[in-house]
Amino acid sequence: MLELEIIDVNDYPLEKEKIFSLVDKIWVREEDAIQAKHSVDRWGTSKTETGTYFYIVQNSETIGITGYFIPNLEQGVFGLRHHGTSVKGTGRKALDLLVEYLKNKYQDSFESIVELVPEGRKDLIPKFEEWGFQVDPNGVPAWEPKRDYYRYVLIRRGKE
Numbered sequence: 001m002l003e004l005e006i007i008d009v010n011d012y013p014l015e016k017e018k019i020f021s022l023v024d025k026i027w028v029r030e031e032d033a034i035q036a037k038h039s040v041d042r043w044g045t046s047k048t049e050t051g052t053y054f055y056i057v058q059n060s061e062t063i064g065i066t067g068y069f070i071p072n073l074e075q076g077v078f079g080l081r082h083h084g085t086s087v088k089g090t091g092r093k094a095l096d097l098l099v100e101y102l103k104n105k106y107q108d109s110f111e112s113i114v115e116l117v118p119e120g121r122k123d124l125i126p127k128f129e130e131w132g133f134q135v136d137p138n139g140v141p142a143w144e145p146k147r148d149y150y151r152y153v154l155i156r157r158g159k160e
Helices: 009-026 030-046 091-109 122-130
Strands: 002-007 052-058 061-072 077-085 112-118 150-157
Touching: 002 009, 002 061, 002 091, 009 030, 009 052, 009 061, 009 077, 030 052, 030 061, 030 077, 052 091, 061 091, 077 091, 091 112, 112 122, 122 150
Parallel strands: 077 112
Antiparallel strands: 002 052, 052 061, 061 077, 112 150
């Protein structure tokens, strides 16, 4: 059985080593792992960022990490935080669990979840399209501070 387990931001100092070890297993490209660790660390140390991270757990074994942030609650826009698993075939299922969590928690306020893809990683787009995302022709949203880093925007509507 696959499930999400919330990572309490207050427990981040105790969880950091486990999270970083998991990141290294999932993101084998060093630059991807560095980006994921930076994002997790910023979330865990600032304690002011919106949203949270989750462990992805399968049959009591932690196999991945995912999460969300809220760049624009008024428009119902949520962002996907570094979503990855170490077990092939579980990514879509874990994403579906995250979307269901957001629908239940935020109800009518949840409209969509966005994945930002950096320049040079167009290869990621087909996988996210398999998971129900579509390329957003409007480009990188104004709320994203690293607009020069990201090239592609993928969006998955909450009301499919």
